[in-house]
Amino acid sequence: MSERTRALRSDAERTVRTILEAAERVFAEDPAASMEQIAEAAGVARTTVHRRFASRDALLEALAAVAAREFAAAVDAAHPETTPPLVALYQVTVNVLRVKRQWPFALDLTGPEGGEPDCAHAEVEQRCDHLLRRAQESGVVRADADLAWAKWIFYALIGVAARIRECEPDVAATRVVDTLLCGVGTGQGLIRTGSQPGQ
Incomplete structure (x- = not known):
């Protein structure tokens, strides 16, 4: 590949990235925004957007795809299969928080099944699922914990933390993992499955 070809490809990739980042910002404010509004926010001509994306649906599909790739890469970068479970929980959380804060609209998009x-x-x-099983096996998570429930609580905590922009991702990640593993109570008056308060 010639230097000129590489430069053209790099320039095209930067343009696509600029358009997608603008689309994220604009759609987050107005999901019904037009391609013209995206072009204006990206600082490019409307024809440039249409040349890169044949339709609004194509733009939305590309937006969902780039966010999903970065979401998966964020988890991969934490090496959850090999890193000690507690460290992996923290690293997955901080990495995912960064992606969720960058692509909040795109990560909520649903593409075609199998896409x-x-x-x-x-x-x-x-x-x-695998990381939480490893955490349980290593003693980080209680042996009697319901891992399916733990996973949904973990997701919910990350979702809330992603919206609290005043808290930096590393601080928010520490709080998410601490809340997941320890909660915010003292442990007094704990309600066990099948019991009622005061029993």
């Missing part, structure tokens, strides 16, 4: 976003999210869920 790239669908596959990426399914793979991340499997890896989360």
